Amino acid sequence: xxxxxxxxxxxxxxxxxxxxxxxxxxxxxxxxxxxxxxxxxxxxxxxxxxxxxxxxxxxxxxxxxxxxxxxxxxxxxxxxxxxxxxxxxxxxxxxxxxxxxxxxxxxxxxxxxxxxxxxxxxxxxxxxxxxxxxxxxxxxxxxxxxxxxxxxxxxxxxxxxxxxxxxxxxxxxxxxxxxxxxxxxxxxxxxxxxxxxxxxxxxxxxxxxxxxxxxxxxxxxxxxxxxxxxxxxxxxxxxxxxxxxxxxxxxxxxxxxxxxxxxxxxxxxxxxxxxxxxxxxxxxxxxxxxxxxxxxxxxxxxxxxxxxxxxxxxxxxxxxxxxxxxxxxxxxxxxxxxxxxxxxxxxxxxxxxxxxxxxxxxxxxxxxxxxxxxxxxxxxxxxxxxxxxxxxxxxxxxxxxxxxxxxxxxxxxxxxxxxxxxxxxxxx
Amino acid sequence: xxxxxxxxxxxxxxxxxxxxxxxxxxxxxxxxxxxxxxxxxxxxxxxxxxxxxxxxxxxxxxxxxxxxxxxxxxxxxxxxxxxxxxxxxxxxxxxxxxxxxxxxxxxxxxxxxxxxxxxxxxxxxxxxxxxxxxxxxxxxxxxxxxxxxxxxxxxxxxxxxxxxxxxxxxxxxxxxxxxxxxxxxxxxxxxxxxxxxxxxxxxxxxxxxxxxxxxxxxxxxxxxxxxxxxxxxxxxxxxxxxxxxxxxxxxxxxxxxxxxxxxxxxxxxxxxxxxxxxxxxxxxxxxxxxxxxxxxxxxxxxxxxxxxxxxxxxxxxxxxxxxxxxxxxxxxxxxxxxxxxxxxxxxxxxxxxxxxxxxxxxxxxxxxxxxxxxxxxxxxxxxxxxxxxxxxxxxxxxxxxxxxxxxxxxxxxxxxxxxxxxxxxxxx
Numbered sequence: 001x002x003x004x005x006x007x008x009x010x011x012x013x014x015x016x017x018x019x020x021x022x023x024x025x026x027x028x029x030x031x032x033x034x035x036x037x038x039x040x041x042x043x044x045x046x047x048x049x050x051x052x053x054x055x056x057x058x059x060x061x062x063x064x065x066x067x068x069x070x071x072x073x074x075x076x077x078x079x080x081x082x083x084x085x086x087x088x089x090x091x092x093x094x095x096x097x098x099x100x101x102x103x104x105x106x107x108x109x110x111x112x113x114x115x116x117x118x119x120x121x122x123x124x125x126x127x128x129x130x131x132x133x134x135x136x137x138x139x140x141x142x143x144x145x146x147x148x149x150x151x152x153x154x155x156x157x158x159x160x161x162x163x164x165x166x167x168x169x170x171x172x173x174x175x176x177x178x179x180x181x182x183x184x185x186x187x188x189x190x191x192x193x194x195x196x197x198x199x200x201x202x203x204x205x206x207x208x209x210x211x212x213x214x215x216x217x218x219x220x221x222x223x224x225x226x227x228x229x230x231x232x233x234x235x236x237x238x239x240x241x242x243x244x245x246x247x248x249x250x251x252x253x254x255x256x257x258x259x260x261x262x263x264x265x266x267x268x269x270x271x272x273x274x275x276x277x278x279x280x281x282x283x284x285x286x287x288x289x290x291x292x293x294x295x296x297x298x299x300x301x302x303x304x305x306x307x308x309x310x311x312x313x314x315x316x317x318x319x320x321x322x323x324x325x326x327x328x329x330x331x332x333x334x335x336x337x338x339x340x341x342x343x344x345x346x347x348x349x350x351x352x353x354x355x356x357x358x359x360x361x362x363x364x365x366x367x368x369x370x371x372x373x374x375x376x377x378x379x380x381x382x383x384x385x386x387x388x389x390x391x392x393x394x395x396x397x398x399x400x401x402x403x404x405x406x407x408x409x410x411x412x413x414x415x416x417x418x419x420x421x422x423x424x425x426x427x428x
Numbered sequence: 429x430x431x432x433x434x435x436x437x438x439x440x441x442x443x444x445x446x447x448x449x450x451x452x453x454x455x456x457x458x459x460x461x462x463x464x465x466x467x468x469x470x471x472x473x474x475x476x477x478x479x480x481x482x483x484x485x486x487x488x489x490x491x492x493x494x495x496x497x498x499x500x501x502x503x504x505x506x507x508x509x510x511x512x513x514x515x516x517x518x519x520x521x522x523x524x525x526x527x528x529x530x531x532x533x534x535x536x537x538x539x540x541x542x543x544x545x546x547x548x549x550x551x552x553x554x555x556x557x558x559x560x561x562x563x564x565x566x567x568x569x570x571x572x573x574x575x576x577x578x579x580x581x582x583x584x585x586x587x588x589x590x591x592x593x594x595x596x597x598x599x600x601x602x603x604x605x606x607x608x609x610x611x612x613x614x615x616x617x618x619x620x621x622x623x624x625x626x627x628x629x630x631x632x633x634x635x636x637x638x639x640x641x642x643x644x645x646x647x648x649x650x651x652x653x654x655x656x657x658x659x660x661x662x663x664x665x666x667x668x669x670x671x672x673x674x675x676x677x678x679x680x681x682x683x684x685x686x687x688x689x690x691x692x693x694x695x696x697x698x699x700x701x702x703x704x705x706x707x708x709x710x711x712x713x714x715x716x717x718x719x720x721x722x723x724x725x726x727x728x729x730x731x732x733x734x735x736x737x738x739x740x741x742x743x744x745x746x747x748x749x750x751x752x753x754x755x756x757x758x759x760x761x762x763x764x765x766x767x768x769x770x771x772x773x774x775x776x777x778x779x780x781x782x783x784x785x786x787x788x789x790x791x792x793x794x795x796x797x798x799x800x801x802x803x804x805x806x807x808x809x810x811x812x813x814x815x816x817x818x819x820x821x822x823x824x825x826x827x828x829x830x831x832x833x834x835x836x837x838x839x840x841x842x843x844x845x846x847x848x849x850x851x852x853x854x855x856x
Contacts, residue, residue: 077622194505230760310742315589332658
């Protein structure tokens, strides 16, 4: 179904712009493109960078092979000279950017591509697709992690999003602190722990709930998670412990007033001697529902729809703008969109206590702002002369980075209520 | 990056349920699974079925090859007996369902899978991923098509969604009446016409707007679309016509008050003799903005973010439920979710004038409701004994089907304002 080339995961106009620029000789002009968000989704206090790793993977496959060239020729998208140029295309420029798991704010230069116009413009759509999707999911996943306050989070949203977006979403959830995913491909592709409980269908398949529980225990052992709400929850729990014994790993409740039910379930389990049996809850949980269950005896949350759809913010709204041509800053002159030309870098300024103070975005070709003791530069080299820099941070590094970054956020930034970005962006 | 097998695009628990069912002999029980939506997204008057074609394509690749089996074994997801069963797995059941482009309503049996439990349960996640994503996008695309009222719609949302979801979204948009897409892969994979205009970067690359326009005209001819709002729109239009002459294909305006600007642009173009030059508008358009521009001299809309994110309803919320085991109906007994056991079929009842009256969902194993003159059965055979039925409707057939279906909707159903499903679902 999918070609091994990622080069067609782009917009038609990237290629026609290239064709036009090749024709008048401007395609070779050295350019700088900047990927950033003008603003955060309404009410959000921070964003989380995600997708950089996937983008760098896909860059390797961004090649126009015979199949792609034949299709472009047949559909008359570009001329012969452009086809020849594309046949030889290998990205040879430089890319720097925020590592995955880093926070971003309005105007943060999340990724900066330095290359000829032709080489750089071709990457626009693919870079934005990946960063916009992944950062949207990671940003809400981080809010959920904060809300869960150390309790386990299981990503189970695959069925509510495109089948490949599901794999990427699982990756973003893990980056942002989720414990595991239900998605097997994410397990294979990214080494994320996979987990599963059971569906109502399995109980309904059997002549009785007891038969179903017995079958599951026989196959998977008592450490499994039994779904107890197909018929009557308290009878379900009673049956579960009768079949599995008090060493049952967990029960899952997928419907009803989860707070009340979790409390009742805990009491019942304790009374049955199953004090170590965990309680997993699921069912349209978002970050607010997760937080609302903090006071209840819930051990793990299964989260689906609201995670993979960004809980109201399904895309990060990042843009990819040409900011420099031949060393001179350029910017669209527009009435309502703030645009700043020139290649930029960024640092985050902290208090001595480690709390973030502000995001300082500055022109990369100048001396930049006066440095303070607790400044931290935010961009790292990702690609040099077309080669991915060796030893880049791994997914687990990103997970660690985000955990630390969230500790540094002023406390009001971790509140789920809407507000302004928790630190201001200062353009120096 | 992606394996040719689609078998891992599923949830861990589908496999552990299979393992448990194989162990106690219930995996072979003949079952019926039903894919349906309990409700439409809030305020929506109808849904559009999409993704069936993609699901049937992916079914062919749903195989556990050596790579998949090795990974399952290494990560200890299932036992040896299950691995052996999976190695031989070929779906051998029957599937019927609503064809793509058909409308659906709460409870419509959009897809019905008849197979052993083991064979049917494995398809749950993949079927839902595809149908939920694609139907969400097609449903909003249909609203946009209605709002555009015959004007051209160009899909250009790739950069705002996962790179593979972008390809599927372009397909859904085309199904729902969009004229073309910017996504090259959608052009290649599904034969959808691709189109492109130009980005601000191309103008900024050049020493002047005039240089940029000249380069584009030289490369692409005067039938191209020039983006005129990088600096000053009226000067941009003046330059565009000076460079291209009055035969210029189109101009695009991507920012500002599009209604006012389109009117001014039309007057200016007409005054310059460019009466045939079209006006394309873009920039965060949703179905409401499209409708609001109906009175303005707009020839085509470029639509991105709101399309690929479902304009507030990013997933269709369909579920895949076991409704029959060994010929007897089964259903979860739950307090707040309506579940109806038994294999169902559906017909749509029309007035003699061709206006839809109601969706009649009935038990497929009974005589069904009394038939009226203008009833139309809604499910068609999709897979028989594991083989995709030959001659299924094409994407263009679906496009035609939806166009006709929207004509049959009671007029209030095409209003964009929120409300109940435009026809009731009657369970006979």
